[in-house]
Amino acid sequence: MQPVATTFFFYFLAAVTVLSGVLVITRRNPVHSALALILALLGQAGLYLMLYAPFVAGVQIILYAGGIMVLFLFVIMLVSIEKSQKEEQFNNMWIVGLLAALALGALFIGVYVKGRDLFAGREVALPEQSNTQQIAILLYGNYMFAFEIASLLLLVAIIGAVVMAKKRI
Amino acid sequence: MNLTTFIIVSVIKTVIALFVLLTAVAYSVWLERKVVGHIQNRWGPTRVGPFGLLQPLADGAKFLFKEDLIPPHVYKPLYIAAPMLAVMFALTSISVIPIGNVVTIGNIKTPLQITDVNIGLLIVLGITSLGVYGVALAGWSSNSKYSLLGGLRASAQMVSYEISLGLSLVGVLILAGSFSLRAIVDAQAGTFWGFIPRWNIFQGQIIAFFIYLTAAYAETNRVPFDLPEAETELVAGYHTEYSAMKFAMFFMAEYANMITVACLASLLFLGGWHGPLFGPPLLQAILPVFWFGLRVFMFLFIYIWVRGTLPRFRYDQLMAFGWKFLLPMAIANLVITALIVAIRS
Numbered sequence: 001m002q003p004v005a006t007t008f009f010f011y012f013l014a015a016v017t018v019l020s021g022v023l024v025i026t027r028r029n030p031v032h033s034a035l036a037l038i039l040a041l042l043g044q045a046g047l048y049l050m051l052y053a054p055f056v057a058g059v060q061i062i063l064y065a066g067g068i069m070v071l072f073l074f075v076i077m078l079v080s081i082e083k084s085q086k087e088e089q090f091n092n093m094w095i096v097g098l099l100a101a102l103a104l105g106a107l108f109i110g111v112y113v114k115g116r117d118l119f120a121g122r123e124v125a126l127p128e129q130s131n132t133q134q135i136a137i138l139l140y141g142n143y144m145f146a147f148e149i150a151s152l153l154l155l156v157a158i159i160g161a162v163v164m165a166k167k168r169i
Numbered sequence: 170m171n172l173t174t175f176i177i178v179s180v181i182k183t184v185i186a187l188f189v190l191l192t193a194v195a196y197s198v199w200l201e202r203k204v205v206g207h208i209q210n211r212w213g214p215t216r217v218g219p220f221g222l223l224q225p226l227a228d229g230a231k232f233l234f235k236e237d238l239i240p241p242h243v244y245k246p247l248y249i250a251a252p253m254l255a256v257m258f259a260l261t262s263i264s265v266i267p268i269g270n271v272v273t274i275g276n277i278k279t280p281l282q283i284t285d286v287n288i289g290l291l292i293v294l295g296i297t298s299l300g301v302y303g304v305a306l307a308g309w310s311s312n313s314k315y316s317l318l319g320g321l322r323a324s325a326q327m328v329s330y331e332i333s334l335g336l337s338l339v340g341v342l343i344l345a346g347s348f349s350l351r352a353i354v355d356a357q358a359g360t361f362w363g364f365i366p367r368w369n370i371f372q373g374q375i376i377a378f379f380i381y382l383t384a385a386y387a388e389t390n391r392v393p394f395d396l397p398e399a400e401t402e403l404v405a406g407y408h409t410e411y412s413a414m415k416f417a418m419f420f421m422a423e424y425a426n427m428i429t430v431a432c433l434a435s436l437l438f439l440g441g442w443h444g445p446l447f448g449p450p451l452l453q454a455i456l457p458v459f460w461f462g463l464r465v466f467m468f469l470f471i472y473i474w475v476r477g478t479l480p481r482f483r484y485d486q487l488m489a490f491g492w493k494f495l496l497p498m499a500i501a502n503l504v505i506t507a508l509i510v511a512i513r514s
Contacts, residue, residue, distance in 0.1 A: 031309065038302070062294050065298075066299050067328060070301055070305065070324045074321060077320065
């Protein structure tokens with residue numbers, strides 16, 4: 001069957017993602033921020049589905065929305081809400097933040113204007129059925145080294161966190 | 170099939186699936202009370218209807234008409250949303266679970282499942298992993314220390330056991346070469362030497378099967394892993410402050426999750442709906458669904474049996490068991506399965 005109402009779904013999911021992204025940084029209550037972030041991640045998973053990447057979409061939901069965000073919420077639930085609501089929400093670094101955001105925006109616009117030829121045309125014939133296999137071949141074949149380095153970095157970060165948190169190991 | 174027929178068929182299938190699931194949820198509660206009663210040398214429900222069979226109806230009516238108390242100290246929006254989230258995620262995962270072969274009615278061919286997607290297993294895992302938000306948010310929004318402790322325990326426990334659960338399934342995925350639940354069941358058709366069925370449990374995944382079952386018990390917060398609602402320490406854990414239909418929603422979510430786990434265990438390890446087929450064509454069409462239902466019933470019975478038998482873990486035991494025993498076992502099983510498949514091909 002042909003996809004139905006793709007334009008509508010794209011703008012719907014994009015709007016959900018962007019709006020909840022804005023909510024993440026504007027809500028005072030950290031639990032609300034976390035919930036908005038979950039919504040943003042789910043919207044992103046929907047966008048992956050629309051790009052014919054079902055595996056990435058599934059993993060996005062399981063890992064980010066269902067795994068990492070649960071841990072975020074776990075930590076937030078232990079924090080005193082009253083205290084965090086009295087604290088200042090934005091610090092004085094907003095000028096630097098604005099500059100960084102502008103630079104990133106300029107980069108995006110530059111890529112959009114100059115690099116149009118880099119992207120494929122309108123339709124990309126993606127093998128949806130073997131999506132998972134394709135990802136595995138790329139990750140463990142062509143990009144094996146980068147992939148293993150990334151997992152090593154994560155391991156170092158975990159060990160660092162344990163060392164910092166525990167006085168006596 | 171054009172769009173209109175597709176929508177009509179999907180709506181019919183969804184209504185039937187929801188009706189069957191909710192009935193199954195109601196009668197699992199009845200079965201649990203009955204079986205645990207007999208295990209403890211009691212009768213269980215006997216008053217409403219023959220063998221207490223109308224007890225679920227009576228319970229439902231009671232839940233509907235009870236006063237819905239909302240304590241003044243709760244954070245209202247999330248307090249109301251949490252049970253809805255729990256029951257929503259619990260009911261959604263049934264949408265990708267197949268219960269039988271493809272059937273042909275008239276000139277419409279349709280699989281016996283709401284939708285057959287090629288990442289079916291990932292969707293079930295994703296939705297069950299989102300299910301923890303119902304429990305965690307209920308605990309937090311209730312604004313009571315018992316609820317909060319229950320919610321915290323639930324989120325820590327579910328994140329920990331989810332890893333072993335996911336890894337135990339990878340062996341099955343390697344054998345089947347697909348995420349589609351239908352393809353996984355189809356890969357288990359046939360027999361070894363004419364009499365041993367080619368179920369994944371007989372294809373060397375027996376360790377994975379037990380890891381899955383243990384981790385799934387923890388995911389569904391059932392005995393011996395029911396620490397989020399440990400009534401001896403936390404009153405009722407995350408649903409301490411809930412009453413009437415909101416409490417019933419958590420109850421429904423728990424039993425719907427149990428049924429999902431039972432369905433997945435049957436599909437992934439016990440060959441789904443494969444079984445002996447005989448008799449006239451109509452019987453042959455119904456038998457696969459019956460064999461599947463039998464397996465699901467068996468898993469539900471084991472759930473209840475375990476509940477009637479085992480005591481509860483201590484919290485540190487729970488964490489040590491999950492991380493130091495279950496996870497290494499799951500990884501070892503994965504490595505060995507991958508090696509064998511690599512050598513064979």
